[in-house]
Structures are given as C-alpha cells and as structure tokens.
Amino acid sequence: MWRRALAEGLGTALLVAIVVGSGIMAQQLSDDVGLQLLENSLATTLGLAVLILMFQQVSGSHFNPVVTLVERVVGGMDRTADAAVYVGAQLLGGLAGAALANAMFATPTAWSTTERATPAHLLAEVVATAGLVLVILSLVRTGRAAIVGPAVGAYIGAAYWFTSSTSFANPAVTVGRMITDTFAGIAPASALPFIAAQLVGGAIAVALAHALFPRRP
Numbered sequence: 064m065w066r067r068a069l070a071e072g073l074g075t076a077l078l079v080a081i082v083v084g085s086g087i088m089a090q091q092l093s094d095d096v097g098l099q100l101l102e103n104s105l106a107t108t109l110g111l112a113v114l115i116l117m118f119q120q121v122s123g124s125h126f127n128p129v130v131t132l133v134e135r136v137v138g139g140m141d142r143t144a145d146a147a148v149y150v151g152a153q154l155l156g157g158l159a160g161a162a163l164a165n166a167m168f169a170t171p172t173a174w175s176t177t178e179r180a181t182p183a184h185l186l187a188e189v190v191a192t193a194g195l196v197l198v199i200l201s202l203v204r205t206g207r208a209a210i211v212g213p214a215v216g217a218y219i220g221a222a223y224w225f226t227s228s229t230s231f232a233n234p235a236v237t238v239g240r241m242i243t244d245t246f247a248g249i250a251p252a253s254a255l256p257f258i259a260a261q262l263v264g265g266a267i268a269v270a271l272a273h274a275l276f277p278r279r280p
Contacts, residue, residue, distance in 0.1 A: 079160030086247035112216030157239030175248025192264025
C-alpha cells in the first residue's frame with residue numbers, strides 16, 4: 064500500500080505541477096488568452112497520458128478522488144480503507160504539485176482570486192467528469208485498459224475546449240489549484256461547488272457504464 068500511495072501522491076503532484084506550471088508559462092509567453100489555453104491544454108494532454116502510463120502498473124493511476132470513489136463503488140477496489148489512503152495521497156499531492164509549480168516560476172503560493180462557480184461552469188464540470196469516468200470504465204470493461212493513458216489524455220485535452228470550465232474534472236486538481244493565483248487558479252469559494260459537480264458527474268458515469276457496458280458473468 065505504501066508504494067501505491069506514493070505513486071498516487073507523486074502522480075497527482077506531477078499532474079498539478081504540469082497544469083499550473085504550463086499555465087504560468089503560457090501567461091509569460093503570450094497575452095492572448097486563447098493561445099494561453101492552447102499551450103496549457105497541450106501540456107496537460109501529453110503530461111497526463113505519460114503519467115498514467117508511468118504509474119498504471121503500480122497504483123492504477125487514478126490521480127483523482129472521483130475515479131478512486133467510483134472504483135470502490137463498482138468493485139475495482141476491495142477496501143474502503145484503501146480508497147481513503149488513495150484520496151488522502153491525491154489531495155496532498157495536488158497541494159504539493161501546485162506549490163512546486165509556483166516555486167519553479169518564483170510565484171508566491173497564495174489563495175487564488177479567480178471565481179469560477181457559475182451555473183454554466185458547474186454544469187460543465189458535471190459533463191467533463193462524467194465523460195472522463197465513462198471513458199475509463201468503458202475501456203476497462205471492454206478489455207482495453209492498456210490504452211486508458213492516451214485516451215484519457217486526449218479526452219481531457221478536448222474537454223479543455225468544449226467545456227466552459229476548462230475541465231478540472233478532479234477534486235485533487237481543484238484543491239491544488241486553489242493555492243495558485245495564476246492562469247490555472249480557482250478561488251476557494253468556487254472549489255467546493257466544483258467538487259460537488261464532479262461527484263455528480265462521477266455518479267452519472269457509473270449509471271451510464273452500468274447500462275452501456277454491463278459486466279459479463
């Protein structure tokens with residue numbers, strides 16, 4: 064378990080460092096918001112796919128409390144205690160990754176002031192998270208777990224652009240992004256509604272996966 068927890072914490076930290084760090088770099092390179100989002104999303108797409116492939120055989124590469132909770136619900140994890148360890152490691156990793164990105168760019172670690180919790184953004188988080196979890200469950204249940212890394216990376220890259228929230232779709236990433244007042248930041252007051260929307264999205268994905276990809280006896 065310590066090895067799996069380390070993989071989850073480190074993987075989540077690196078993911079958030081990629082998201083936040085590439086956002087800071089994008090701000091420094093361009094004043095065009097569209098170009099900043101393109102740079103941020105491209106780095107996240109490639110980095111996420113690599114991280115999943117790197118740690119998949121150690122911990123399953125969840126890097127996301129919603130994915131862990133869904134795995135516990137659908138039987139992918141046998142013990143609630145294991146899921147709790149995963150979630151704790153992911154949340155700590157998210158905070159560490161944001162702090163690391165801030166430090167690499169000599170940016171103060173401070174609460175974000177970017178308010179995001181509009182009704183449209185919350186709906187977008189439900190959609191983004193449901194899609195993410197459904198991608199994972201569909202591939203696992205059809206024997207294609209080996210391509211989860213590139214598929215999830217590609218989905219998140221697309222969701223950056225087709226959702227108004229830019230697809231956080233991850234409570235650990237949301238928590239980490241609270242402590243960076245940069246391009247990728249989210250104000251603490253917006254984080255809790257985002258996380259609630261993400262949990263709703265995860266529940267919708269479980270229902271859809273049960274209907275579309277029932278487990279074979």
